[in-house]
Amino acid sequence: MRICNAFPVFGLLATLALAGCSTTSDSASVDDKGAGPTVQTAQIFNDAYGVTKDAGYSLPAIPIDRVKPQFRRQVVSYQTTERPGTIIVNTRERFLYYILANGKAMRYGIGVGKQGFAWAGTAYVAWKQEWPNWHPPKEMAVRRPDLAKYVEDGMGPGLTNPLGARAMYLFNEDGKDTLFRLHGTPEWASIGTAASSGCIRLMNQDVIDLYSRVRPGKGTSKVVVIQ
Numbered sequence: 001m002r003i004c005n006a007f008p009v010f011g012l013l014a015t016l017a018l019a020g021c022s023t024t025s026d027s028a029s030v031d032d033k034g035a036g037p038t039v040q041t042a043q044i045f046n047d048a049y050g051v052t053k054d055a056g057y058s059l060p061a062i063p064i065d066r067v068k069p070q071f072r073r074q075v076v077s078y079q080t081t082e083r084p085g086t087i088i089v090n091t092r093e094r095f096l097y098y099i100l101a102n103g104k105a106m107r108y109g110i111g112v113g114k115q116g117f118a119w120a121g122t123a124y125v126a127w128k129q130e131w132p133n134w135h136p137p138k139e140m141a142v143r144r145p146d147l148a149k150y151v152e153d154g155m156g157p158g159l160t161n162p163l164g165a166r167a168m169y170l171f172n173e174d175g176k177d178t179l180f181r182l183h184g185t186p187e188w189a190s191i192g193t194a195a196s197s198g199c200i201r202l203m204n205q206d207v208i209d210l211y212s213r214v215r216p217g218k219g220t221s222k223v224v225v226i227q
Contacts, residue, residue, distance in 0.1 A: 042104065044074040049205050054165060055131055057158070059204050062188045070095075071109025071192045073206050078105035087182075087214070087223045089200055091120070094192050096182070096200065098213055106213070108206045111190040113199055123178050125214050125221035126171035131157030132183070160186055165204045166211040170223055182223075183207060200225075 049062040049072075064072060071094065078097055082088065088097040088105075091112045097105040133154035141148040155161055164184020172178050181199040184207035185191075191203055202210065214221050 040077040042075040042077065044069070044072055046072060048073055048209070049203070052205055052208070054208060057131070057165070059159065059165065062203055062205065067109070067188065067203075068192060073106065073108050073209065075100070075104055076107045077103055078107070079103055080105075082222070082224065085213075085215070085220060085222075087125075087210075087221070089182075089223065089225045090227075091200075091225065092227050096202065096210070098210060106209075108202050108210060109191045111185065111187075111193050111195055111201045113195045119180065120225050120227050121172070121178075123170040123172050123180070123223045123225070124218045125168045125182070125216045125223060126175075126177075126218075127216050128166065128168040128211060128214060130166055130211070132161070132163045132167040133157060134161055134163050162186075164201070164207055166207045168211065168214060168216075171218075173218075175218075180225075182210070 046064055049064040049067075051061045052059040076097075078099065080086075080088065080097075080099060082099050084099050084101050086099045088099065089095075089110065089112075090097070094110050094112060096108045096110045098108075099105050133156055134150065135152075135154045136144075136147045136150050138151055141151045162185070163181070164186060167181050167183040170178045170180045170182070183199060183201050184204040185201040186204065188203045190201070195201075201207075
């Protein structure tokens with residue numbers, strides 16, 4: 001199965017994919033008017049972004065003082081009729097909420113592609129993967145011949161892999177792949193921005209935390225994407 005197009009630039013120009021996600025961010029960060037309603041923060045995890053050892057990899061520390069406070073992992077008050085375990089993605093706010101009990105949610109800052117920003121609906125996490133491979137679509141390889149070698153065999157997991165430390169694959173109610181993913185990114189500075197196309201990405205330390213909470217399955221991992 002082809003996973004979403006997500007390629008960090010490191011000085012390269014962004015390439016739009018026909019479907020899937022890219023980690024290349026534009027300059028339009030969320031401003032105060034787009035931050036959504038004020039919610040009460042019960043706990044903020046500023047100390048969760050240090051060097052992280054995981055599956056033999058050493059994720060570098062994120063300079064969290066350079067990430068806006070609203071995009072850091074935190075427990076917030078959140079009223080919803082959705083049951084605990086539901087994921088609510090607000091693409092306009094650039095927040096992902098994992099619903100907890102008693103009117104609370106774990107909130108994560110996200111980056112969202114322009115395609116993802118335009119998409120809203122209900123899905124579920126069909127499956128998830130630690131340290132996933134990345135397969136760019138053939139259309140991208142045509143434009144970027146240097147990526148052609150990854151189309152079939154994929155880019156192996158690692159610190160520069162565009163999908164980061166974890167990926168969760170969203171399917172619709174009919175059991176079809178939406179081609180949208182929740183995934184990590186090595187580009188922490190892209191959180192709070194809109195990228196060239198595609199998926200929903202979190203800082204690697206955050207996606208590891210979210211991944212540990214999600215149980216794949218149509219009845220256990222509802223995902224609601226709103227604008």
